[in-house]
Amino acid sequence: MPPVSRRAYPVEPLLETLRDVLGERLSTAPAVREHHSRGETSLPPALPDAVAFPESTEEVQAVVRACAAAGAPVIPFGAGTSLEGHVAAVAGGICVDLTRMNRVLRVSAEDLDATVEAGVTHRQLNRHLRPRGLFFSVDPGADATLGGMAATRASGTTAVRYGTMRENVLGLTVVLADGRVVRTGTRARKSAAGYDLTRLFVGSEGTLGVITEVTVRLHGLPEAVSAATCAFETIGGAVETVIATVQLGIPVARLELLDEVQMAACNRYAGLALPAAPTLFFEFHGTARSVAEQAEAVQELALARGGRDFRWATGAEERAQLWKARHDAYWAALALRPGCRALTTDVCVPISRLAECIVETKRDLAACPVPVALVGHAGDGNFHLLFLLDPNDPEEVAAVHRLHERMVLRALALGGTCTGEHGVGLGKLPYMAPEHGEALAVMRALKRALDPHDLMNPGKLLPEGS
């Protein structure tokens, strides 16, 4: 944990000011503060002094201005699904819960874009889009808010084809640390007009401002979709199939890897009867002809690498069941050890090093004292481990942390990154200096330029003293 301490500021006068703005929509109830003290994480919680529920950019602005005047930290909060401690109020302050800002403001089928308030979740947006023949592609496991997804540069199962939030956010409305409101980007698909502020705020984890509106790219629903699973004799064979698929440029829409532990967990949790073996989940989008062509090509690659049991799901319902099993992987793994907490972590490496990274990591895990499942957005070179530990058992915690650290340092040594999609938060702070070197000083300079008093989600993303 970083040595962040509670910020001293006049709490009561600030709460009075905020009550003037928000009335009942400012809560200091212990249960509410507790609920906003952590995401889905084994990291220790930290309670905010109060939780604000603004309903407009102007209200967020008023909250941030009042906090700036008082010297109070501001912690943005979406669906609370962060995995790296992004929302813990480690320095105290005011949590800004954006879930009441949940309106879809505008959809353009002509331009394939939409503008939403930050509290809209991706499933909510897709329910809104489906009748119009459109979809929003970025698909993390949890039903996160678009604001949170932008703030953590989220990706998920479809990034291999459609990109991450980096590629899918066209513009943002952001309330800065001093309460100014800026709009970044335009609705044009590309621009060379100045610094790319949109991409600067995407992935900034609330440390540079509060995102209140997000403009995203949309896609037309594909004419044809098919999905399949394929079990492999070895995890190496599965990974080699992924690598070959990506290298051949086959435009798979989803390409997911679940190891034998995770498959057993999914079978049990979702009532499936798939082999408890390393398994790839595929999805293909396109015209009927191109979907068939892609499927054929991938099948050939898989069979040559120890793949067997290709199981197709072409009906919408069957497909939904398959992907629900994949999306519930986290909950399925948790159920492997009732009462445990998950330490969930992710790394991402160049695809050429993915087999090496996964095989060596799995070898390490043989010595792990607790159950651990592996799930990967393998097409991106990105994979996760879910360690199921008892946070009150110091031996377990120490062993898991050792294995975790070995995996992250291995990914860095292979030219990768300490997190492909979960973000830095608190959990990945120790790896920022090894990954970025001198560039970390540049990040610190940007933070100082936009938040000189370190009020925006302090203690996250940038290690102290960097």
Added chain:
Amino acid sequence: MPPVSRRAYPVEPLLETLRDVLGERLSTAPAVREHHSRGETSLPPALPDAVAFPESTEEVQAVVRACAAAGAPVIPFGAGTSLEGHVAAVAGGICVDLTRMNRVLRVSAEDLDATVEAGVTHRQLNRHLRPRGLFFSVDPGADATLGGMAATRASGTTAVRYGTMRENVLGLTVVLADGRVVRTGTRARKSAAGYDLTRLFVGSEGTLGVITEVTVRLHGLPEAVSAATCAFETIGGAVETVIATVQLGIPVARLELLDEVQMAACNRYAGLALPAAPTLFFEFHGTARSVAEQAEAVQELALARGGRDFRWATGAEERAQLWKARHDAYWAALALRPGCRALTTDVCVPISRLAECIVETKRDLAACPVPVALVGHAGDGNFHLLFLLDPNDPEEVAAVHRLHERMVLRALALGGTCTGEHGVGLGKLPYMAPEHGEALAVMRALKRALDPHDLMNPGKLLPEGS
């Protein structure tokens, strides 16, 4: 022109220091300084005090350090093909010509990426890649350097399918204003580890540092390629075809629009015999089947919108001739009026507003006193005008500037941007405040944070006093 004046600094002592570093590779010859005083632009030139030709990141670092110590401006220079005055030494100082840093450092067919020195041009890189079955997609008209293309967030004919430099740069080596060297990004395809410094430097036009190495994404050469031109009765019909193609998600690799003026110029310059009518240039990439499917779909859309004369070029040589004609559009237009200069400008709008923007702009141009050609990366909503003017005729200059301004303000009013790909440089400075509003202050804060003494390409990208 912005009110930038020559910076006062001890020129001779600095030149002596630089000669110690570079020897003969520091030039003060008038012809060399003149050559480095402007890009391809009608904007007035401004001579640097000397031109440095470093051969390594370390030499760039030594040059920048010496300039920082002396308080001298640093102007990075690639192929000199900038269209908005990016390389004019408006405040004096040292031009850093990176063309001797022209080595391809690393190509990975497995990861579909490459690292090159900043002075490598995109055609040079593609000659290197072709025997390996790979290509680098970003394709501006001129044979620009990768460093220059990253610095201006270049795009070009294939951005509609493969993205711009924003999507295709994975990482950079940058020498900062104080001489520190930073490496941004990793070789992983995605990362959520901190601020997106790569995207901050992409498009920063040399104002935040000197890019010395670029890591880019590559693609496998498509199995099948076909190209076609299609002439239209009206420019509106051509634009409507573009819009329909994009909205249907047909993955065209290139989708270019040339108006009747430009087509006549290309016919004359390249010895073609195409109709002198608004014309779309298409290219399709994929498997043989998918290329046929795409071509069929687009042909149907075009014929329903007044398209005629579909002319196919499936042979490599025939295709090369077609795209050479497109790439030479700039030179072809210049030849319409020997001795003139081109004022070349570009805007980009949401695709739904492209027809309106182009039709109204063409209506305006009927009153233009000089020839003007329209060329567009229409699939992106991006188009260019080339005004062929006599820079010594104040009436022509005034009339062209009026029309230019009307076009830019129209694009902004339609939700677009003042430049889709040429960058801000000097030419688009007046439109930064109208486009960005309060966000311009954020850009200024970033500039101050990374270049507090305003030594990196001063006078560009950010209007004075913003």
